[in-house]
Amino acid sequence: MRSAFRWRFLAVPLLVVPVGWLLFTGLGRDPRLIPSPLIGQPLPTISGATLDGDTFSSASLLGKPALINVWASWCTPCITEHPLLLDAARQHAGELQLVGVVYVDTTEAARAFLARYGDGSWPDVLDPSGRIALDLGVTGPPETFFVDALGVVRYRHVGPLTSEVLAEQLAAIGIGP
C-alpha cells in the first residue's frame, strides 16, 4: 500500500514537467518569425524590367555585397525604413549595391512613392505579379535580404529595417561602419 502511494505520485511530474517545458520554450519566440531556407544559399536569380525602363539581372551583383529590399508603395512600414536605405546607399556608395524589388505595385504608384520619399537611384526591379518575391520566399513587404560578395544570402529581415539591424547585418556581409 505504501509503495503504491509513492509510485502514484510519479504521474504528477511526468505530466507537468514536459508540458511546462514545451510551453515555456514557446514563450520567448516570435511565432511570426520564419527562418528563410535561403540563408547560406546563393541568391536566386532576380531579373526583369526596372522602374527606369532598363533591365536588371542579379548576375551583375557578384563581387560586391548587396542589399535586396522588397517594397511597395502601398506598404506603410516601407515609408519608415526608406530613409535608412537612402542613408546606407549614400554612406556606402561604391562598396554596397542596393536593389529594390517593387512588389505587386504599379509603375506610377512606385514612381510617386520615390518622388515623395526620396529616390536613391538604385535599380528597382518591377514584380507586378509577385513572381520574383516568390523565388525569395517573401511573405510580404518590407523584407530585406543581405547578400555577401560571393552572392550568398546571409540574412533576411522581415518588417521595417532598424538602424541597429542594418549596421549589424551590413557588417556581417563585409561593410564596415
Added chain:
Amino acid sequence: MIPTIGHVAVVVGLATTLFAAAAFGLGGRRGDRSLVLLGRRAMYAALALALIASAAMVTSLLTHDFSVRYVVRNNAITTPPFYSFISLWAALEGSILFWTLLATGWAALVLHRFRDRAPALMPWVGLTLAMGAAFFFAVMTWPGDPFLRISPVAVEGSGPNALLQNHPFMGLHPPLLYLGYTGLAVPFAFGVAALITRRTDEEWLGIVRRWTLVPWIFLTAGIVAGAWWSYGVLGWGGYWAWDPVENAALLPWLTATAFIHSSMVAERRGTLRVWSHLLVVLTFWLTLFGTFVTRSGVVASVHSFTASGIGAWFLGALLVTLLAGVTLIVWRAPQLADRRAAGQPVSRESAFLFNNVLFLVISLIVLLGTLYPLAVEAVSGEKVSLGAPWFNRVGAPTFVALLFLMGVGPALPWGGASWRTLRERFALSVLAALGSVGVAWLIGLRAVAPLAAIGFAAFVLTVMGEEVVRGARSRARSRSEPQPAAAWRLVTHNRRRYGGYLVHAGICVMAVAIAVSATLGTDVTATLRPGEGLTLGAYRLRHDRLVVEPLADDPRVLETRAELTLSGPQSGPVVTALRDYPSSTTAIATPSVRSSLGEDLYVTLIGYDPASGSVTLRVFINPLVGWIWLGGGIVALGAVFAIWPERRRRVAVTAAAAA
C-alpha cells in the same frame, strides 16, 4: 480621474479576492461558517470592483481618454460608440478586465445560489474561485495594467484592430465565448472541493452537471458565433480554419461535452468517477490553455494578441492548475475507485463510454495538432505547420463515429441488450439511414463525407423520433390524453432527456451542413471591367462600377466598393468591399453573403484597379451553410430546454408536501 478609479478598483479587487481566499481557506479548515460568510461577501465586493473597473474602462473608451495607453492603442476619435464599447474585450488588457468581470460574476452567482447548501463543499469552492479571480486581478495590477497612463497625453489613437471592428458579431462572439470559458471554473471549483473534502459522491456530480451545462451553452454559442464571424469577415468563404485559437475554444468544448455524458453514467451506475474528475480538471485546464495560447504569442493566429510579459504569468497559472488538479486526483484516487461490474459491450453505458473515448481521442488529436509545431521547434529548432488538411482528414472519421454513437447510445438499454431489442429498436432507423443515403446517391451525391453524414444523421433522427412517438403513445394510452398533449408532457416532464435529444438533432443538422458545404461548394475567380459579368451555377453577376470613398460613420476608413447586379435566384444589387483601416496594412474584406435555404452566394472583392475601374472577384456557392448556424441555434435551444426548471412538477410536489 476615471482611469484612476479603475486602477484603484483593480488593486483593491486583488486585495479583496486574496482576503476572500484566506477567509474561505481558514473557514473551511476550522469549519467556521462566519469566516465563509465573510469570504462570500468579499467575493460580492470583488464583483462590484470588477464592475467599477470595467465601467471606468468603457467610459475611458467612449470619451476617447487618450491618457490611457489601452485607449490610445485601441480607439480613435472617429471610432463609433458601438466599437468603442466592444473595444473593452477586443485587445489584451481589456479582455483580461472583461474576463475578470465575468469570472467574479460567476463566482458571486454560485456562492449566492449555494449560500445555504452544500456547506461542506462551499468553502473550498469559494477558495478556488477566489484564487482564480485573484490571479486575474494580479495580472491587471502588474504585467497587464489596462489603465496604464501615458505621458504626454496622445492627441489621437490608432483605432481598434481593423479585423475586430468590421462586424457587429464582435459584440457577440467574444462575450459568449468568455462566458463559457469563465463559467467552466465553477465545475472545476466543485471538483476540487469534492476531492479536498473526500465528498466524491453523487452530490457534487449532480451540482456540477448542471453548472457545466450552462457554460457549455455559452461556449457552444460562442464557437458557432465565432465561425459565423469568421465567415462574415475573413472573406475566404469558409468558417473554420483550424486556427490555433479556434482549436483552443474547441478543446474545452470537447472535454466538457465528454463530461456531460460521463456524468450521466457516473450518476446512474456509480462508475467512471476518477474519469469524471479528470474531465472536469482537464476542461478547466484547457480553458486556461486557450487563454494562454491567445495571450502569450506562443502560436501565431488571427486572433492572438501581441506577445507580452503576460504570457509567463499565464504559463505559471497553467502549471499550478495542472499540478494542483493532477495531484489532488492522484491523492484521492483510492477513494474514487469504481464499484462496479464488467460492462456489457452492447449497452447504453458502453456506448456512453465509447463516446467519451472518442471525445478524448479527438481532444488529444486537436491538442497534438496545435502543439505539434511548438514541439518540433523545441526539439529541432525547425518551423513547421500543421493545418486544415490534416485536421480534416484525422478528425472526420472520429466525428462520423461520434455521430453513429449519438444514435445508438440513447436507444440502448442500461445494462445490456438482447438481439431482439436491438432489432426492434434499430430496424426502422437503419432502413431510414440506408434509404436516405440511397436517395442522396440517386440525386447524384458521390462524396463520402456528406453521404456518411446524411446516413448517420437520418439514423440518429429516426431513433430519437421513434422514441418520442413510442413514449407519447404509451402515455396517451395510459393517461388517456390526446396524443399531441401527451407528447408535450412527455418531453417537458423529462427535459433533461429530450433537451438532450434536441441538442443531438441540432448536431445532426450541423454535421450534414458542414459535410456538404465542405465538399460540394464551387467557386470562381474573375477580373471584370465595368459592364462585364460572370456566371456561376444559376447566378449571373454584372460589375456596374467601382467606388472608392471614406466610410460615413468613420471617415478614416477608406472603402473600396464593387457595385454589382445579380441576376438569377435572389436577383438584385450586390455590394462587396475592401476597407483600408489606418491600423492595418492589409485591407479587410466585407464580403457580401446572399443566403437562402439551399445555399449561400458569397462574393468577395480581392483586388481592383482604380484606373480602369476593374475588379477581381472571388465568388463562392456554399451549399447549406445557413444550416450550420441554424443547427447551432437548435443545439443551444435544446440545452436551454434541458436545464429549464420544471415548474409544474415542483408546484405539484410542493402541494403534495404541504398536504
Added chain:
Amino acid sequence: MRRLLVPVAALGLVILAAVIAGQLLRPAEPSSAAEQAKQLAAELRCPDCQALSVAESRTDAAAAIRREIAAQLAAGRSASQIRDHFVARYGPWILLQPADPLIWLLPAAALLAGLGAFGWWLRGGRTAGSRPAELPAPVDEVERRRVRDELEALDG
C-alpha cells in the same frame, strides 16, 4: 443461426466503418489539372496570413503561388516536385501537412490507447479478477435517482 447474427452484424458494421474512415482519410484523386492545382494549393500555407491555405487566401502572395502552381503543372512537373520547389523557398513551414510519419502515428496511438481503455473497462477493469462482479439492482437505482431528482428540483 440467431447467435451468428450479432457477430455478423457487428463485423459488417466494423467493415462499413473501416471503409468510411478509409475514404475520409484518403485524399480524393484529382480529376483535372485545375483540381490538382487546387488540391496542391490547399496543402500550402499562405505566407502572409495565419492558418489559411494558399487556396483560400486572397492575399497577393497566395495569388502568386497559385499562378506558379498552375504554371508548373502546365510545364509537366509533379505534385511532389512542386511541393519541394516551395519548401526550398519558404522552408518546411509552408506545408500545412508535413511529411512526418509522427503526425499519423500519434493520432493512431491515441485511438489505440482509447480503444485499449475501453476494452479494459468492458472487462471490468482491475476489479475483474479480484472481486466478484456486483451489479446494483437497476430498478432500485433508478427509483432512488428519481426520488433524489425530485428532491433536488424542490430546492431548485
